[in-house]
Amino acid sequence: MKKVENFIVEDNKVLNPHCFLLKLKSPVSLEDVKQGQFVNVEVKGVQDRILRRPISIHDVDVEEGYLYLVVQKIGKATKELSGVKKGETLSIVFPLGNGFELKGEKxxxxxxxxxxxxxxxxxxxxxxxxxxxxxxxxxxxxxxxxxxxxxxxxxxxxxxxxxxxxxxxxxxxxxxxxxxxxxxxxxxxxxxxxxxxxxxxxxxxxxxxxxLENRMACGIGACLCCVNENKEGHNVCVCTDGPVFDSKEIW
Ligand SMILES: Cc1cc2nc3c(=O)[nH]c(=O)nc-3n(C[C@H](O)[C@H](O)[C@H](O)COP(=O)(O)OP(=O)(O)OC[C@H]3O[C@@H](n4cnc5c(N)ncnc54)[C@H](O)[C@@H]3O)c2cc1C
Ligand code: FES
CATH class of the missing domain: 3.40.50.80 (Nucleotide-binding domain of ferredoxin-NADP reductase (FNR) module)
Structure with a gap:
């Protein structure tokens, strides 16, 4: 079930000139988080129509209650996020999207x-x-x-x-x-x-x-700004039907 929670920034580490790693403490259990899902992060100080930004879940520590995000600085929200400090809170909607199933042996x-x-x-x-x-x-x-x-x-x-x-x-x-x-x-x-x-x-x-990483806004299937046409000509909603698709459905 989707939740909106205030996560506390535990660490913000520079990984390279473009990317940083956020370690976030969750106030609730993360046991329903699955590989390939994403979160929608509210970025304070960004005054545009799209208040939240979608970021993939890099890692989760269910026992200790930590979520890890790797973020690349490309525009105003991600640059603003790169400056968050330990102890600050971030409002996060999660878990979103279908995620990866563990298929195959190799x-x-x-x-x-x-x-x-x-x-x-x-x-x-x-x-x-x-x-x-x-x-x-x-x-x-x-x-x-x-x-x-x-x-x-x-x-x-x-x-x-x-x-x-x-x-x-x-x-x-x-x-x-x-x-x-x-x-x-x-x-x-x-x-x-x-x-x-x-x-x-x-x-x-x-x-x-x-x-797929189409541009998104609501992240919950309400605004339709993330739709993608599949091979049969039908629109799929990347935030709720995806972001993970069998490539044969799309290309
Ligand atoms: C499901 C999903 C998962 C994502 N996971 C990650 C992640 O783990 N780490 C990460 O750093 N980023 C991820 N992104 C991309 C991230 O959401 C965008 O980089 C971010 O929203 C840009 O916000 P901004 O305000 O910094 O840039 P903006 O000012 O909004 O945009 C700056 C430039 O980047 C382009 N841009 C913005 N969003 C996207 C996008 N989704 N795809 C291609 N170009 C874009 C714009 O067209 C513009 O040229 C993900 C996106 C989706 C949809
Ligand atoms: S982002 Fe709003 S419907 Fe997908």
Whole structure:
């Protein structure tokens, strides 16, 4: 069930020149939070029509009551959020969206940029099931990477950078793990990257789940600003029907 709660900022840590990690203490149980879901964060000091911003759940610590978000500074709200301090409160609507189901025995996870954030909890849950997934993280350059040691602890990680500063040089679709033995792909990142991954998966006859990041406002299916046309020409609401879709439904 969706809730609106005031979370207390426990920590705000710089990860790289673009991203920061928020550790937030929840006043209520987080046991119904699932990998691939997102939250809608109210950003005080941002005077626009869209008061809340959607951010994926990077990690959850159900025992201690902490939620972790990785945020990239791109506009006014995310820049404002980057300045929050320990002890401040953030009003958060959660948990939102359908999230990832744990399907397959040999999953391949592919993240691009800050879209890598929700794949951590997915890899962790597979790991808890006894499955070590393969993961490709893509970035333009090494300064856009974050928390790679954390990822490495729960999956078999390979990095692709466009400038070759770390890992394999090139795009995620050129990474050697694309030739590994996998049965399902999960991807989140820039739309052109996800489309390219989905097309490759379809050519290989593999299922591919994509997590869309359309612009959103209400996050609860009321404003229809996040709709996407599926392949049959019907509108799907990314915030409630998604954000995770079988790529064959969309592309
Ligand atoms: C389901 C979902 C999960 C998300 N998870 C994360 C996350 O874990 N971490 C994170 O940093 N961001 C995430 N985002 C994106 C995040 O919501 C936006 O970056 C944020 O709302 C931008 O707000 P702003 O006021 O800082 O920027 P704005 O001033 O609103 O926009 C600045 C620029 O960014 C573009 N932009 C804004 N939102 C998006 C978007 N959703 N997709 C593409 N371009 C956009 C605008 O067109 C504009 O050019 C997610 C979005 C969705 C829908
Ligand atoms: S964001 Fe309002 S309907 Fe999806």
């Amino acid at each position: 999953p391949l996870l592919i993240g691009g940029g800050v879209g890598t954030a929700p794949l951590y909890l997915l890899a962790k849950q597979f790991h808890r099931k006894g499955i070590k997934s393969n993961m490709i993280i893509g970035a333009r350059t090494n300064e856009q990477l974050f928390l790679t040691n954390r990822y490495n602890a729960v999956c078999n990680l390979s990095i692709s950078t466009e400038d070759g500063s770390v890992g394999e040089k090139g795009l995620v679709t050129q990474n050697s793990l694309m030739n590994s033995d996998f049965d399902v792909i999960y991807t989140c990142g820039p739309t052109p990257m996800m489309k390219a991954v989905a097309m490759m998966a379809q050519q290989m006859g593999k299922t591919c789940y994509v997590s």
